[in-house]
Amino acid sequence: MTDVIDTDKSSKEHSRATVLAGEVRESARAGQHAAGEALHKFRATVDDVIPEVVEPLRTRIVDAAIDLADELVTAQFEFARGIVRTADHALSKPRAGVGEKTSQD
Numbered sequence: 001m002t003d004v005i006d007t008d009k010s011s012k013e014h015s016r017a018t019v020l021a022g023e024v025r026e027s028a029r030a031g032q033h034a035a036g037e038a039l040h041k042f043r044a045t046v047d048d049v050i051p052e053v054v055e056p057l058r059t060r061i062v063d064a065a066i067d068l069a070d071e072l073v074t075a076q077f078e079f080a081r082g083i084v085r086t087a088d089h090a091l092s093k094p095r096a097g098v099g100e101k102t103s104q105d
Contacts, residue, residue: 017088024080031076035069 042065050058 017084017091020087021084024084028073028077028080032073035073039065039069 039062043062046058046061050061052058
């Protein structure tokens with residue numbers, strides 16, 4: 001009976017970790033999409049404000065913005081991976097169940 005309960009508990013913990021990982025992936029995708037949209041708006045603004053005559057300047061500004069967005073999305077992704085790792089570790093830790101003796105009993 002204990003094996004069934006342990007297996008069920010392990011399955012639920014694995015399921016929660018899987019759901020959390022999926023939510024983090026979706027959040028990362030949404031962040032990438034938002035960064036892409038922001039870059040398009042930024043590029044349109046730069047194109048409107050800076051004349052074509054100074055194209056090298058426009059290109060450098062936009063390239064810098066793309067690099068910045070890439071670094072921000074990468075940082076967001078690494079942060080999310082850290083959260084998933086920590087949550088997975090916390091969910092997979094053995095815990096004393098209800099009715100089981102602990103070191104304090």
